[in-house]
Amino acid sequence: MNSIIGIAVKDIKTFFREKGTIFWTIAFPVLILLLFTAIFGREIPFNATIGVVDNDKTASSIGIVSGLNATGFLTLRNYTNVTEAFEDLNATNIRAVFIIPSNFEQSLPYRNATAFLTVDGTNPDVARIVEDGIRTLLLGYYKYAFNYTDPVTLNAEKTTITKNIGYKENIVPGMLTYPLLFSSMVVATGAIVFEREKGTLKKIRASPIHPINMLIGKTLAALFQTAIAIIIMSALAVVLLGPKLNWNVPLLVPIFFLGSMNGIALGLIISCIGRAPQEASNAATTIAIVLQFFTGMYFPVEYLPDYMQQIGRIIPMTYAAQAIRDIMVRDATAAALLWPIATLTITAVILYVIGILLYKRWVEKE
Amino acid sequence: MIIEVEELSKSYGEIKALDGVSFTVEEGEIFGLLGPNGAGKTTLIEILCGLRRLDKGGATVQGYDLIKDTYKVRGVIGFCPQETLLYDLLTVRENLAFSASLYSLSSKKFKERLESSSKVLGIGEFLNRKAQHLSGGMKRRANLAASIVHDPAIVILDEPTVGFDPNMKREFWHFIRELKKEEKTVLLSTHDMYEADELCDRVAIMHKGKIAALDKPTVLKEKIGGQATVHIRVRSDQAQKTRALLKEYHFVAKDKEINIPAKDAWQTMHEISNKLISHGIFTEKIEIVEPTLEDVFIKLTGSRLTGSEVS
């Protein structure tokens, strides 16, 4: 048998014979999925970024913008150009575009001032909170500041609402990122740490297999285990929750693959950094537990405080989670996925190379 | 020669684990590294197996240079470490298949090897049992089978019988001799002088990272171990009389035990025996005690193989 395949087959067999493996990698996330759907299938305090285009630039419009700023749940991003704002909306960098046209203040006395709001309707909770918030503020502002009655019309519309999207439609794609952390990353760390701890790495290192081939074998095993976990979780999610999602397999596979490679590379790095084998293994689990909250797995990223969203941005899995949601919920096309695919490819390559170098250094230190 | 080690040195920080070690191993022999804990045996073995780096010197294994052709060297060696390295959750057959895959063995060759291992090592009856359910002896056998599954020309074992009871040791020695019959070269380390004596064609005595002596066990004992002694035990009430009778010999006596060093031990034993019988002395025991490799080690280093100083 080929030695790479030999390593992979051995790893897969030992993995699936380990007691508790199936529970932690597959049953546990499904339980979480059901639990969260039951608990959080409703509103949650959140923070969303919205784009603002102020074409009026009058005391009134500036007053509105600072009022929006003061709400605390909206982060504003200013645009001078409407097209740019909509590009960002389409790229899901912002959740809504709010436009104050140039004749806004002039029209106020005539009670026909109109402002425009376009909200990303993908997540109905987010969309509703953003729209209600702005409407309340806009109308309230004039009512109490100037004692006008309804001088403003908010012309609100929602984009991309093609289907009825609920909490389960959001959490199922999120949960499918779970294996990228808990199968790919933790398994990759475990696979190497296990050999170190048992001393069996000695046997492998005394054989003519090249260290890189050994890592490739282990990578194949971790990829396989991740795939199994994703397939089983998807099947269970469909059977138990029946979410209305777009299962675009040709687009999902490369994203899952790249996300998994990122996880495996991170796992490899962690396994070489820890001094004691058990230390590395615990570290991987802890990191996975912490990271899952930043990647937008359980909640759309908007529900997270701002600084958490920032942290999420430096974790490759966040991009995988986002892309998976885009495909499954928003029917994203290949063209819209170029950026996440490029990002994930670059991070996977960089992390994997670092992992290999660390591993080689560690092996040679002996 | 099949292994040639030249001026090999290795330090861990301040500790000189190997200090200019040179020796050769001939094809088909069982070669022993005998030395106490810390002598440098594991360091030497693991360098030869490509598991640790050397500082100075070099080695060739079957003509391949240890550093330049390290992957080729690994291919011709079967390494059996001290600890059993089996995957608990895999069956013995799966463990062996995995080892075979590390050496890219074809499935036909693997089947052949499985059969011969089953015959020689008697692992056939538990091939389908998971390693975690094996007894200690079975594990050791499966472990050995795994390290030689690729039919290597050279088998290297690091203290293979540590922790064995005498029966298991004998059984294991039998397996090693079977390997020799298959014309394999065996290099093993041990701190058990009986094992070295019993099993090895040649023994290198290691002490503090150096080879203190190297030869056949018989030659080492003869040349370095010193003279054999005639050991006598008599009845307590006859001890005094016996000592007086044997005063021409340079004996060492303690109560009723008397040890007489002799160049020609058989001749001396004969003489003494006759003399004592003719004087009506009843010997409870009379025997020749040959020098052991332990004696050789003590003569060479002033300490015992267990590491303690000789008083």
Ligand SMILES: Nc1ncnc2c1ncn2[C@@H]1O[C@H](COP(=O)(O)OP(=O)(O)O)[C@@H](O)[C@H]1O
């Ligand atoms: N990895 C290591 N780091 C530091 N010192 C070591 C290491 N391995 C062995 N030594 C030291 O090197 C010496 C030789 O050890 P070793 O080769 O294990 O001897 P043996 O196998 O004969 O008992 C000992 O003094 C030991 O403490």
Ligand SMILES: [Mg+2]
């Ligand atoms: Mg040792």
